[in-house]
Amino acid sequence: MTNISIEAPETVRGQPYPGAPDNWRRFFTFSTDHKVIGIQYIVTSFFFFLIGGTFSMIMRGELITPDADLVDRTVYNALFTMHGSVMLFLWTFPVLVGLGNYLVPLMIGARDMAFPRLNAVSFWMIPVVGVLMLSSFLVPGGPSQSGWWAYPPVSLQNPTGNLINGQVLWILAVAVSGVSSIMGGVNFVTTIFRMRAPGMTWFRTPAFVWSVLAAQLIQLYGLPALTGGAVMLLLDITIGTSFFAPERGGNPVLYQHFFWFYSHPAVYVMVLPAFGIFSEVLPVHARKPLFGYRVIAASSILITVVSGSVWVHHMFASATPSWMRILFMVTSMLVAIPSGIKVFGWVATIWGGKIRFTTPMLFALGGISNWLFAGITGIFLASVPIDIHVNNTYFVVGHFHYVLYGAIVMGIYAAIYHWFPKMTGRMYYEGLGKLHFALTYLGTALTFLPMHPAGLMGLPRRVASYDLEFAYWNVIASIGGFLLGLSTLPFILNMVSSWIRGEKVGNNPWRAYGLEWLTSSPPTVENFEELPIVVSGPYGYGRSRPLVGNIPNPGLTEFPESLTQQKS
Amino acid sequence: MMKLRAILIMTVYGILVTLASLWMAKQSYSWFPPEASAEAKLLDDLFSLFTGLGTFIYLGVIGPFLYSLIFHRASKYDMSDGPPIEGNIWLEIVWTATPLILVLTLAFVSYRTYEKMAVRGPMELVHLHMPQMMQSAYAEPFDSKPQQEIQNALITAPIEQVDVIAKQWAWVFHYPKQDITSTELHLPVNRRVRFTLHSEDVLHGFYIPAFRLKQDVVPNHEINFELTPVKTGTYRLRDSMFSGTYFAANQADVVVQPLDEYQQWLADAASQSPTPAFNRAVFEYSKANDREGATKDKVAVRGWDTIPPASPPVVNYAP
Missing domain, CATH: 2.60.40.420 (Cupredoxins -  blue copper proteins)
Incomplete structure (x- = not known):
């Protein structure tokens, strides 16, 4: 393989270069180790998750009463804009890139990503995005108040008249985040294509790697459209061009095409890795091979293809002609096929298995059940007549939060718990994990389920005040929202205390198949002492066959003696 | 004997799911504001159909899912693996083809409803002079009343x-x-x-x-x-x-x-x-x-x- 020639001389002390810190300080350096970068991504984005969550709880506080009485309307509008922007650009995207960063090289048997320095650069742009985004609270006029879509003409209106305003900072932040994501995309795609271990053919590659590949391909074809749209918007605001400004002859609907051409597929950028996580976690904790692995893997790529032609379903109520509405209704509904294949495959995977309700398993199962619900309401939304009623209402808000929180965040939690022993060498506390799951699942249902009936009754999204008839559902959703805020506490407690003094477990506490479980926990700098030569496909549960030919397969073929074995 | 029991359980569950879906489809009408336009009735019928089918799919998947979670648990000291089943080509074909047919049907029904609503402004000028033609173009509505109301409104004034x-x-x-x-x-x-x-x-x-x-x-x-x-x-x-x-x-x-x-x-x-x-x-x-x-x-x-x-x-x- 190509990476053999660039192998660094083996280091004993676990440092990427002489003199590099090998304690916690390494997380604050410009490290090129994909594992350090992965954890940097995860921890940084989790910090922003808490900030975005705080915004949403202030919003839920406002919405617990019908009147706009807690914060000024401008503040509310800034909060929902920042909530959406922070949650997407600073939490969901980066945390999934972080998980991919950590896991992909380990899962394919590579020593690092293809371009380690580029990798570090893409990570260090995330704090820049965060500073740009949040500093907009300090400029006159406050942060952007046009929603995370930044639709013109509202986004072009600049009440203060300053050149440096919240909207400009927002566009710059999104542009930097886009550059970071494109770099990440190039890196992931190259790594997965070129650096798989000897013997790891495409259909021996784990489903998670497939899903990351599918997601990152979307980044490569989609992001240029968003970045282009953002640049045009920036020019419209700053130097008075007329791409989108109607008073100068521009077309605001054009922006919507640029925006959604990327931003709908972006949902698959986020959900595909979550699907990959489900596909990895279920077989381990149900002790059965992934059912229909090849089809599940290929369906990820199918989603990549189909998702490129569905964006107009966000614009059914815009000034779109009927033929466009009907065409995009059909393409949008077709996404149900690859998604359905996955769900059926997961159900068949656990069927007849030896299921253990570990925390990652619970989160994966919870995520799948929420995804099933969100997928069904997604088909509702694809239907033009239904969408014309519920478009821009809380029905949509409920739907995509079921996707983003119910499925994706649950998937992220599942991944963090599942690979926590690999990342730290220690086990998390199961009791706190289960408490975390219970609060999260209940909170998700309480917060986002009531949004569906509210939307059907006609409650528009993004309102700071509403008519009395919607109060009932909003109060429930607010209580659920606070519960979700609370649910992060056991998680933080668990992660911090387990990392410091959790029980030390061996390299493979789950007795899982997969190259990442063959190396030490936490893995050394170059991941593997000797590059593995893969001799069989993943998920070999129930077959007792070796995964690699050249190094021992502890926990796979010689179980149970190795179960409690400490790191050698 | 096992097989017979499985078939029996599946049949009973299938009946229950069907009943629940029908009930949800009926309930769905109550989730909306009053039906104040002819188009609202068309939409509510369509939504009811989606709700019924959606409930059927949801329960159809979540049933086996929960069954598995309850009955296929590993006992505490059971360290063995489950059966190494890696797939089933027929099952996979069925669960690819069924959703495909289903969503194409739903897309078609949605299209018909959309056509009946005829929210496209300029088109109606044409229909106004030829109401009879429009009648025949919409042969099989699942409730023709709202359409009639649209028609009558178009004809009378x-x-x-x-x-x-x-x-x-x-x-x-x-x-x-x-x-x-x-x-x-x-x-x-x-x-x-x-x-x-x-x-x-x-x-x-x-x-x-x-x-x-x-x-x-x-x-x-x-x-x-x-x-x-x-x-x-x-x-x-x-x-x-x-x-x-x-x-x-x-x-x-x-x-x-x-x-x-x-x-x-x-x-x-x-x-x-x-x-x-x-x-x-x-x-x-x-x-x-x-x-x-x-x-x-x-x-x-x-x-x-x-x-x-x-x-x-x-x-x-x-x-």
């Missing part, structure tokens, strides 16, 4: 024209025939209404939940939009496309009246000279910018600068 002007943050309704303006939308029942939507500044969304219809209003574009109110009463028009600071307050009442009351209202309004109407956004804006700090008791957190609202609309009629 010319389309009622209303110009809608959206701005930050007010709705103004202009009746071109009588040259009347109003901040409350009055409509005759059982008449086809055509709106021509204008925006003076940003994007707005013309959305009346009781009518189940919505159309974005785009500056520099004239968008035609049609519907047929079939139930008298007062409903709410809401701005559905985020339009800036006072977006949430940008609402108006919609009054659907019998024809004679509607005509009376038009006559009354015509007799009144235009005066500035109360506008919520202007009211809140002036309060917020009050030097005395009157907003201090109103909101806990003060805000930032905003685009000032347009001056209150000057109209013949305001509620």
Whole structure:
């Protein structure tokens, strides 16, 4: 393989270069180790998750009463804009890139990503995005108040008249985040294509790697459209061009095409890795091979293809002609096929298995059940007549939060718990994990389920005040929202205390198949002492066959003696 | 024996799921505001169909899922693996083909409903002269009543024209025939209404939940939009496309009246000279910018600068 020639001389002390810190300080350096970068991504984005969550709880506080009485309307509008922007650009995207960063090289048997320095650069742009985004609270006029879509003409209106305003900072932040994501995309795609271990053919590659590949391909074809749209918007605001400004002859609907051409597929950028996580976690904790692995893997790529032609379903109520509405209704509904294949495959995977309700398993199962619900309401939304009623209402808000929180965040939690022993060498506390799951699942249902009936009754999204008839559902959703805020506490407690003094477990506490479980926990700098030569496909549960030919397969073929074995 | 039991359980579960789906499909009608337009009935029927099928799929998947979670658990000291089943080609074909057929059917039914609603403005001019042709084009509705209402409205009277002007943050309704303006939308029942939507500044969304219809209003574009109110009463028009600071307050009442009351209202309004109407956004804006700090008791957190609202609309009629 190509990476053999660039192998660094083996280091004993676990440092990427002489003199590099090998304690916690390494997380604050410009490290090129994909594992350090992965954890940097995860921890940084989790910090922003808490900030975005705080915004949403202030919003839920406002919405617990019908009147706009807690914060000024401008503040509310800034909060929902920042909530959406922070949650997407600073939490969901980066945390999934972080998980991919950590896991992909380990899962394919590579020593690092293809371009380690580029990798570090893409990570260090995330704090820049965060500073740009949040500093907009300090400029006159406050942060952007046009929603995370930044639709013109509202986004072009600049009440203060300053050149440096919240909207400009927002566009710059999104542009930097886009550059970071494109770099990440190039890196992931190259790594997965070129650096798989000897013997790891495409259909021996784990489903998670497939899903990351599918997601990152979307980044490569989609992001240029968003970045282009953002640049045009920036020019419209700053130097008075007329791409989108109607008073100068521009077309605001054009922006919507640029925006959604990327931003709908972006949902698959986020959900595909979550699907990959489900596909990895279920077989381990149900002790059965992934059912229909090849089809599940290929369906990820199918989603990549189909998702490129569905964006107009966000614009059914815009000034779109009927033929466009009907065409995009059909393409949008077709996404149900690859998604359905996955769900059926997961159900068949656990069927007849030896299921253990570990925390990652619970989160994966919870995520799948929420995804099933969100997928069904997604088909509702694809239907033009239904969408014309519920478009821009809380029905949509409920739907995509079921996707983003119910499925994706649950998937992220599942991944963090599942690979926590690999990342730290220690086990998390199961009791706190289960408490975390219970609060999260209940909170998700309480917060986002009531949004569906509210939307059907006609409650528009993004309102700071509403008519009395919607109060009932909003109060429930607010209580659920606070519960979700609370649910992060056991998680933080668990992660911090387990990392410091959790029980030390061996390299493979789950007795899982997969190259990442063959190396030490936490893995050394170059991941593997000797590059593995893969001799069989993943998920070999129930077959007792070796995964690699050249190094021992502890926990796979010689179980149970190795179960409690400490790191050698 | 095992097989027989499995078939029996599956049959019973299938029946239960079907009953539950039918029940949900019936329930779905109660989740909506009143059906105040012919289009609303069409939509509610379609939604009911989606709800029924959606429930069926949800329960159909979640049943085996939960069954497995309850009955296929590993016992504490059971360290063995499950059966190494890696797939089943027939099963996979079935669960690819079934959703494919299902979504294509749903897309087709949605298309038919959309066609029946005929919200596309300019098209209707053609149908108006050939109502008989239109009859035959829609042969198999699953409830022909709403369509009949649309038809009758089209046959019995010319389309009622209303110009809608959206701005930050007010709705103004202009009746071109009588040259009347109003901040409350009055409509005759059982008449086809055509709106021509204008925006003076940003994007707005013309959305009346009781009518189940919505159309974005785009500056520099004239968008035609049609519907047929079939139930008298007062409903709410809401701005559905985020339009800036006072977006949430940008609402108006919609009054659907019998024809004679509607005509009376038009006559009354015509007799009144235009005066500035109360506008919520202007009211809140002036309060917020009050030097005395009157907003201090109103909101806990003060805000930032905003685009000032347009001056209150000057109209013949305001509620």
